[in-house]
Amino acid sequence: MKFGVIRFPGSCDEVDAQLACQRAGEAVILWHGDHDLQGVDAVVVPGGFSYGDYLRVGAIARFAPVMEEVAEFAREGGIVLGICNGFQVLCEARLLPGALLPNTSLRFVFRQVKVEVVNAETPFTRACTDGQRLSIPVKHTTGRFYAPEHDLDRLESDGQVLLRYAPGHNPNGSLRDIAGVCNEGRNVFGLMPHPEHAVDPLTGSTDGGKIFESIRAHVADGVPV
Amino acid sequence: MRARVLVKPKAGILDPQGQAVERALPALGFTGVSNVHVGRLIELDVQDAAQLPEMCERLLTNPLIEDYQIVDVV
Secondary structure, three states, rough: OEEEEEOOOEEEEHHHHHHHHHHHOOOEEEEEEOOOOOOOOOEOOOOHHHHHHHHOOOOHHHOOOOHHHHHHHHHHHEEEEEEEEEHHHHHHOOOOOOOOOOOOOOOOOOEEEEEEOOOOOOOOOOOOOOOEEEEEEEEEEOOOOOOOOOOOOOHHHOEEEEEEEEEOOOOOOOOEEEEEEEEOOOOOOEEEOOHOOOEEEEHHHHOOOOHHHHHHHHHHHHHOO | EEEEEEEEEOOOOOOOOHHHHHHHHOOOOOOOOOOOOOOOEEEOOOOOHHHHEEEEEHHHHHOOOEEEEEEEEE
């Protein structure tokens, strides 16, 4: 399978994301200014500071030419993974519910956290089991997941909350400890932790690889979402 | 014409920036301050002020988390 990782001006995790994807398949870099997804099977919107994160995080990047293609790809059921800034971009693009706000501490957090898999029956988590704990790093200033109460209830009852910070591990004040959510169609997923930084024993954990492995298995099955 | 758009966090959403300012003021001897919220002021020259609401909805604010007010157009 072929992953495509978007590079915006200000992206900084696209190479790590590409390397992580390459453990599961092929991976190419997609340029923000192109209306071209190069026939990829899955798109990764990586971490960083796209377009400087001016105005609000992700607010300008969502209007990049490539994002029009991503929105179309997502509408057709294509697999889209947003990591950190990518999560913020997908929320601003309304491809995911909610928004990311400044951490309650108002501080940059950079640490390894434990997250629990809440729903292992999705294209992004199928290599995991329900309740499994993954050790993945976070590094952000604007990672407090917010959605109105009634939306949070619906996300939980619909199984759209895929990852939750383990008790005591919420680094940013996210409501209901939510670390990652997917859309109703279960083909677009965003998370604040960085699975691409947890794929090699050298950096302490390989748990992040399960996200990429899940996507690979899903695409290999060719099962519609 | 010159327009000003005031953007503020939606009521009810935790505003740690406002809280930090609220805690800092008493340290300087100012008392009786509460309900501090920190927002943003956007000033812009526009040819067609009728487009401002759509600009606010689509880019200048995120309506899920922010309220805006077009405070004056001169």
